[in-house]
Amino acid sequence: MKQWGFKPEQMDADVVGRIPVVLNYDSRYFQDRYQAVPREGYTQMITNMLSNKRIKVMLGTNFMDIAHLQEGKVYIMGQEFRGSVYYTGKVDELAGFVFGLLPYRSFKLQFERINVEYFQDVAQVNYPNQYDFTRITEFKHIQPSESKDTVILKEYPLEHVHGENDPFYPVFNKESRGRYEKYAEFLQQYKQIILVGRLAEYKYYDMDDVVARALDVVEQAMQG
Template identity: 55%
Template sequence: MFDYIIVGAGLAGSVMAERIACELNRKVLVVEERNHIAGNCYDEMDPTGILVHRYGPHIFHTDHEDVFRYLSGFTEWRDYQHHVLGFIDGVKVPLPFNFNSMEKLLPEGLSRRIQDKLLERYNYGSRVPILELLNDKDPDVRFLADYVYRKVFLNYTVKQWGLRPEEIDPEVTARVPVVLSRDDRYFTDTYQGVPREGYTRMIQRMLNHENIKVLLNTRHSEVLELRDDKFNFMGREFQGRVIFTGKIDELFNYSHGRLPYRSLDLQFERLDTEWFQEAATVNYPNDYDFTRITEFKHLHPAESEKTVTLREYPCKHDEGNDPYYPVFTDESRMMYGKYRELAEKIENLTLLGRLAEYRYYDMDDVVKRALEVFEEEVR
């Protein structure tokens, strides 16, 4: 009999399984619905010889030294600084919007004047939220904020979330920054990169332990039954702890309704050309139905005369696709609260990860959270 059952072989579940197996020397069963480990971090070698992220691009970045040190026990890193371009008014400019972007899109005199005014108010290198600039008394500064909001963020957000402009809360959407420098990097974290052999290989090493068994192609309901606030495993009451990283509403059979998510229709394309675009990712906020195109050779260089791209088409989550982004509304937060109340009645249940906790975690955040939960609730 296993001491722990972990539902989900993504990053959260795999970190927890590794800690329990290595630090506690306990037996762990990891149950995974998909036919592979690594969750949305899953990558694999394409026939072109290019390593491809099958659920969209994942770039690791963190300021948490402990998280970086922990993951470095399972992978070497390829130093990689992520660069994103935005297709704005027919021109590709760096994102987040910075002085280089400004000079490519605005008249020279106006651009110089705005830069001077911004540097009178803020330090060089600051990342200033648009909401703050929209409230500035200077008309040139307000013009810039309004321009970036409309051209860079608004329509992208409409496509991403499927909402009309008037439904988008300006105080949420206007958090996008203007960077007061010429630093074209998308992230500024201390540690940045991608696993040299990929995320799947990194997580394989986490799960490669004699105390861990992984069961793929298996829904948790096939082996676990929740009845009267107790879990049955294969027909017998389970005395160990269940760590659940899946959808919390599914765990409770959608008894309070389905929590809303946005999903993605991912369209990959192999091209008979060595390179397709200038950067790993190009965003299209105002043109086309897709939001961005990623070219994976920028992330993982390969000696190939071909290339692989990915177009992302945001869509509503249903039973036919995967949940990506929680849709936070008053109603969804209330619904999640009801599910949390049900979960708290189950003594041997731990919720972990973006689906179970209904939060959007970056990769470093979910690793940090898993390490903390292990120390605080499991160890």
């Protein structure tokens, strides 16, 4: 209830189905046999992937401020763009909200640096009942460091308000699924746009799912 802001009986079966029921002493949340993170973290991995002089990165730029869609064509910086567009933002925003807002869940992310070597015994502790935050993550357990301090993250769930906070998770219900279908159908006229990721495909992807999806998309692109 704290995470999603509504009662269990109002939740979509897909959301409830993602909550693992575990009958063992394995303290890990995910049950996958092989579990890992990139050696130097995701930020470094993405930095390495983008460090090619043929790739131009524009940070702090909303795609919708430089692009617009019109009658089956995509315009970027005022010019028609004929290449492929891999879009990872909100699908309703891309389509100019023609069918209304899609609900997404947001979070206030509060990082705290604490002057102790370790704050908790494991990477993540969930707080389903107490406090306003849902969990505390301590990154030192994931990315070891020799610092005498530690950094923790508290996540406070919030309703997503367009333009005010970041969207994180799609909020599934009958109405939002129906609305997404309308957006997906509407965007089919823009053949060059490929929707990728949880905001664009309105799907609940974990990291491994979204990496697999990205690799599939690349493979399809290479096959032409």
